[in-house]
Amino acid sequence: MIKKHYLFVLTLLASITIGCSHDENQGTAYQPNYLPSLDATNLPVGNRPITMFEDDENPSKMYDKTDRWFRVNQPLQIIQKGKDSVQISLYSPVGLSDVKIYAKLPNYEKRFLIYNFTKIPAFHRSSHQIPLVTGKNDYLLETGNTVTIDKIEGFSTGAIEFSVESTDPLFAKLKKIKSSRLVQFNDAYHVNELGKFLPMNPVLAKEAITMIINYSYALSHPIYYDTFTNFDKYKQEQATLAGTAVDGALNWHGNAEDVDGVYDYFSKAVIEKTYINYIDNRTVYLAMVGGAAALGGGPLASQWESGYVAGHWRGDMSVWSHEYSHHSGYGHSSNLANSGQGGGQQEMLTQFYKYLIHLDDLPFTNPDVLKGWTKTKYLTGTYSKPIFTINPKNPFLLKYKGTGKWN
Numbered sequence: 269m270i271k272k273h274y275l276f277v278l279t280l281l282a283s284i285t286i287g288c289s290h291d292e293n294q295g296t297a298y299q300p301n302y303l304p305s306l307d308a309t310n311l312p313v314g315n316r317p318i319t320m321f322e323d324d325e326n327p328s329k330m331y332d333k334t335d336r337w338f339r340v341n342q343p344l345q346i347i348q349k350g351k352d353s354v355q356i357s358l359y360s361p362v363g364l365s366d367v368k369i370y371a372k373l374p375n376y377e378k379r380f381l382i383y384n385f386t387k388i389p390a391f392h393r394s395s396h397q398i399p400l401v402t403g404k405n406d407y408l409l410e411t412g413n414t415v416t417i418d419k420i421e422g423f424s425t426g427a428i429e430f431s432v433e434s435t436d437p438l439f440a441k442l443k444k445i446k447s448s449r450l451v452q453f454n455d456a457y458h459v460n461e462l463g464k465f466l467p468m469n470p471v472l473a474k475e476a477i478t479m480i481i482n483y484s485y486a487l488s489h490p491i492y493y494d495t496f497t498n499f500d501k502y503k504q505e506q507a508t509l510a511g512t513a514v515d516g517a518l519n520w521h522g523n524a525e526d527v528d529g530v531y532d533y534f535s536k537a538v539i540e541k542t543y544i545n546y547i548d549n550r551t552v553y554l555a556m557v558g559g560a561a562a563l564g565g566g567p568l569a570s571q572w573e574s575g576y577v578a579g580h581w582r583g584d585m586s587v588w589s590h591e592y593s594h595h596s597g598y599g600h601s602s603n604l605a606n607s608g609q610g611g612g613q614q615e616m617l618t619q620f621y622k623y624l625i626h627l628d629d630l631p632f633t634n635p636d637v638l639k640g641w642t643k644t645k646y647l648t649g650t651y652s653k654p655i656f657t658i659n660p661k662n663p664f665l666l667k668y669k670g671t672g673k674w675n
């Protein structure tokens with residue numbers, strides 16, 4: 269069999285130009301020499317591999333907002349550092365296998381493979397030289413063909429676009445997250461108002477990261493979107509199941525004060541925009557409260573230690589949903605942040621979240637991946653292993669009856 273080989277050569281002139289030499293020499297198959305694959309569980313010291321959020325890591329590291337941040341839709345973060353290297357960080361309590369990191373240059377339309385990881389462990393970080401700066405190399409194109417690229421001396425920040433592919437089923441779930449919230453930890457709350465807020469530590473940070481990824485997946489889920497944008501229907505169905513009239517507000521309403529049950533109901537168009545407020549790219553600071561009330565607003569969303577260690581594994585997301593709604597711009601006059609009026613976002617989200625745990629349709633449903641409750645040295649309260657159960661009257665269970673899993 270004669271195999272056609274397409275050889276593209278990129279050379280560096282004043283700027284990068286693509287010399288395209290179609291080598292279709294029949295019979296002389298080019299033997300590409302690709303870079304070796306990498307195992308991030310066993311990297312040489314030169315790659316400076318670390319595990320972020322080790323239990324005993326100094327909390328000042330997690331509170332360094334310039335160093336520890338990620339977007340919920342990019343828990344595997346690839347950042348160019350300087351002209352010639354990248355930093356790879358995985359914000360996930362479970363590692364990934366078979367991870368392919370592709371690069372794309374501005375003047376060449378095809379993506380090519382620059383790092384091929386057999387494994388990346390949980391909360392891993394390491395540094396890697398960009399292979400393009402070390403010399404002329406062959407790279408596998410996503411089409412399966414080969415590109416040979418000459419040495420390029422260095423790159424300005426943003427010149428290379430990185431993207432990730434993986435056959436790992438966890439990655440498939442993470443890739444579906446539509447929210448692009450930027451997650452950070454902020455010590456200003458407990459530094460300025462100690463007691464009202466409490467300092468967190470890496471044990472709690474790992475739980476918070478796990479929760480915000482799961483929660484962001486839930487917000488991105490097609491059934492959640494469908495229920496959110498047809499909340500009036502959800503209310504009607506709940507009432508029908510209960511054999512009662514619709515209790516309280518018939519649909520989402522906003523921050524205007526309600527007089528005698530006269531709600532400022534949102535139009536369909538406003539409900540669509542409201543949904544976007546929950547998943548856009550604003551910054552959220554995950555914090556912990558110690559006083560009588562959890563708090564949210566502006567970038568802040570907070571809850572108690574118990575919520576981080578145990579509650580989210582049981583799907584007890586009512587408080588979190590409430591504070592996140594404040595953070596997303598809604599006050600107590602709105603049923604987006606008010607559990608009254610026959611139930612609003614808090615009630616619906618919590619029921620939905622529990623249904624997703626029941627379906628095993630969240631990125632992380634096994635509390636053993638962190639075992640936070642066992643790390644008593646880092647906790648104020650005492651907890652046992654969270655056990656999940658679903659109420660047989662859960663409205664999503666009654667409606668979808670075990671179906672609706674997001675592929």
Ligand SMILES: [Zn+2]
Pocket residue numbers: 590594600605
């Ligand atoms: Zn509130």
